[in-house]
Each structure stands twice: as C-alpha cells, then as structure tokens.
Amino acid sequence: xxxxxxxxxxxxxxxxxxxxxxxxxxxxxxxxxxxxxxxxxxxxxxxxxxxxxxxxxxxxxxxxxxxxxxxxxxxxxxxxxxxxxxxxxxxxxxxxxxxxxxxxxxxxxxxxxxxxxxxxxxxxxxxxxxxxxxxxxxxxxxxxxxxxxxxxxxxxxxxxx
Numbered sequence: 001x002x003x004x005x006x007x008x009x010x011x012x013x014x015x016x017x018x019x020x021x022x023x024x025x026x027x028x029x030x031x032x033x034x035x036x037x038x039x040x041x042x043x044x045x046x047x048x049x050x051x052x053x054x055x056x057x058x059x060x061x062x063x064x065x066x067x068x069x070x071x072x073x074x075x076x077x078x079x080x081x082x083x084x085x086x087x088x089x090x091x092x093x094x095x096x097x098x099x100x101x102x103x104x105x106x107x108x109x110x111x112x113x114x115x116x117x118x119x120x121x122x123x124x125x126x127x128x129x130x131x132x133x134x135x136x137x138x139x140x141x142x143x144x145x146x147x148x149x150x151x152x153x154x155x156x157x158x159x160x161x
Contacts, residue, residue: 010139012073014156015107016149017054017081018128020046024144025129030085033129038080040141041131042156044149051112052151053105054130055079063088066095069111070133075160078133083114085125094118108152137161 016022021044028034028043053071060078061070067087071079083095094115099105119126132138142157149155 010160011157012055012075012160013154014042014079014130014158015052015054016044016151016153016155017111017130018044018046018051019048019150020044020128021147022144022149022155023146025131028085028127028129029125033082033131039131039133039135040138041079041129042144043127043129046114046116046126046128049114049116050110050151051081051083051114051128053107053109053111054081056106057104059099059101059103059105062097062099062101064092065090066092066097066112069097069099071105075137076134077137077158077160080129080131080133081111082129082131083112083126084119085127087119087124087126090119090122090124132158 025041057071057073060072065088069081097112116126139161140159
C-alpha cells in the first residue's frame, strides 16, 4: 500500500542520442571504444545529423573541435558523446553545437548537429558513440539490441553501485 518495503531501484535509463541503427559498443571499428578502454556504452550509425542528450546533467566537457561532448549526471556519472571516429582531425568543420560548458541539460535536449555527409565524404566513420567513462560508479550496464532507434528512445539501463 505505501511501498515502505519496496526495494528502491538504482537503475537509470539512457536514451538514444541520435536517430539511426544502434549497435553494441564492442562493434565500433576503433579499439579504444570496442575494447571498452574508455568505458561501456553503445554506438549508433546516424540517419540524420541531430544530436540529443541521452541523459540529463551538466555539460562538463566540450572539446574545441566540437566532436565530443561530456555530460555529468547528478550521481556523478560522466557520459561522453563522441561524434564520429577520428573526426577530431576535421577541426570542428562538420559540427555545430547548441550548448556550452556549464549548461544544464535535460534528457532529449538538442546538443549539436553534425554534417554526416561531410564526415563520410572525407572518409571518416560517422558513428555517434555514448560512453560511461567512470565505470567504477556502475554495477551493471544492460546489453544493446541492434536495430533502428530514434532519439529519445530508451536503449540501455545502467545500474549504480
């Protein structure tokens, strides 16, 4: 009746950051991501260039080259949204960001756009990768089911220690 004895869930759902085809992070064609050197997460081969916050928090990192955005949640989890592989070499050209360091964002807020045609025309992989970089805070990360997703769709559950 009052749920006094109901165990409190420590799980948080994470949304798709872009529209496209989702895959496990282990399928990314870059060893830094596929071996989970930076942490666990997922990747999406985008169908358009709009990038949204997969989780709420504060923008804690914004690379000058605009290819990577970090969000720190209230629980202290650091979530990195990495746009493309080796796209740092493009010096920010294909990216437009709508946020700045220190901004508070809610799940689903627009963060950036990326010109996926420019990225792929220059020979780069345009995958958007979401990585939980301080894994010591997490007890578990759910597996990813490959397939089409749209931004805002729940795609992964993470559980805190």
